[in-house]
Amino acid sequence: MKNRIKTYSYYFVLLFLFWIILSQQFTLEIALIGAGAVGLIMLYSKSLLFSPEETTLFSPGKIVLFVKFIFVMLIEILKSNWQVAKIVLSPSLPISPSFVKVKKTFEKDFDKVIFGNSVTLTPGTLTVDIDEEGFLVHALTKEAAEGLEGSIIEEFVRKLEAE
Amino acid sequence: MIVNAIILILIGSSAFFFGVGTLGLIRMPDTYTRMHASTKCDTLGAGLALLALAVYSGFSIISVKSIIVIAFIWITNPTAAHIIAKAKYHSEKKEELQK
Amino acid sequence: MMETVFLGFIIFLGVTMFVCLYRAYAGPTAADRVVAIDVISTKIAVLIAFLAIQTGQESFIDVALVYAMMGFIATIAVSKYLEKGKLY
Known part of the structure; x- marks a missing residue:
């Protein structure tokens, strides 16, 4: 369970940063839409994300x-x-x-x-x-x-x- | 002035490596050796060209995005080469078994 | 002055792309053709990024990113088809 939270938070930060770079500005609306989109993407590709058992890059x-x-x-x-x-x-x-x-x-x-x-x-x-x-x-x-x-x-x- | 010189050097070497990759693709005798030439030279050529673009536009959104494109190409190009080589190897093995 | 250099580079890329197209046309096996198409798609991604500067349209660089992704996925799909005879 702890590993899962670690994986999800890591990927959330990474994908959210990518979203901010693509949208080129930062307002409340964009942040909300981005958070929703990132959540959906992570839900859809749950089995593709690297977990701490598969990589050591989390530290x-x-x-x-x-x-x-x-x-x-x-x-x-x-x-x-x-x-x-x-x-x-x-x-x-x-x-x-x-x-x-x-x-x-x-x-x-x-x-x-x-x-x-x-x-x-x-x-x-x-x-x-x-x-x-x-x-x-x-x-x-x-x-x-x-x-x-x-x-x-x-x-x-x-x-x-x-x- | 110095920035222009840097851009010129980057573009020139990028064109050189793209040319070498293309020449290798034509000259080499079989699929695996062609892949050696095209993968390596294309990866470096694309990286240098986009780096020249990033230097030209200075600190702006274009340079950040072109760095992202570089990272993407550098991850995907070797992977694509590996997958093509694997497909070729396995289909050859299958044909040998059928004979 | 730099615009002229970029234009020359774009033309050079186009010419090398046609040379690669010869390999896609003549290549004795399907794998040779896939390699040639993969090289061409990488070059097109770079070319679109240069067009973004040349035409002043900043959003074209997103197109370059998406084009690089599409080329990668196309290569994977064709190789998988070559290996297994089906896509799933």
Whole structure:
């Protein structure tokens, strides 16, 4: 019950902020309509909301860590784009595609999503499938497949998952 | 003046990455490798272009909204790529089983 | 001066969109076509955001947000259809 209240209040604040940004002004009418709309949306998509069992992002310390993680990701994205640009622009197209099975798994669904999306955005790798054993990753070059072991992203997601 | 230079650099690099993504989509030999090129370059290109827009309009509602669009595109683009790759992988596996 | 740069960028985006359309037309499998359409919809979202500045209509940027969402949902629907042969 306590978890539920936490989830609902968190999402209420988030969606209400989004409503205020979209409506561009703040009067009593707008606030009332927004509160009603947000309540209806949360009622309709009850089963889609993340609960504290599925994510650790409800505590302030984890949010700070997540913001740090976003900056690390930005650098990784720049590197990966530079690498893809070099490969595409070179006339000989030096690629050796292969499937790699990464035997790593995370307990919470949200961390799986973050890890999968980060792997897609890091140099030369693309998440294809997720099951109980781990992630199936498509690698563009051999170095990319080897660089996946013990990467900085995995370290961060482990830290996010830790209580 | 400096703001104009920043906008020019952002727009230029965004155009470069969009061009590379498109070129990769045409040149690469199979679906997965095409996805590598298009997903990564499109994500960064869209981010840089909308960031240029946010810098151009200064502190206004347009810049706040374009930052929201950036966040949205950066979350959804890798997810969409993952879903297409998964669909392709599973349909290929099904065809192999039927043979 | 900046308006000219933005106009040039919009034209460049349009040209690359037509190049992507070639992949959607020629792509040997359905997945290639979905990738091409996904790329095009991202580019259109960016283009609409630039049109908002170019025409001075601030509300167009909301259209860009909604268009990005629609492109994502269309991609998911088509991929799900490819994978399962049905949508539900």
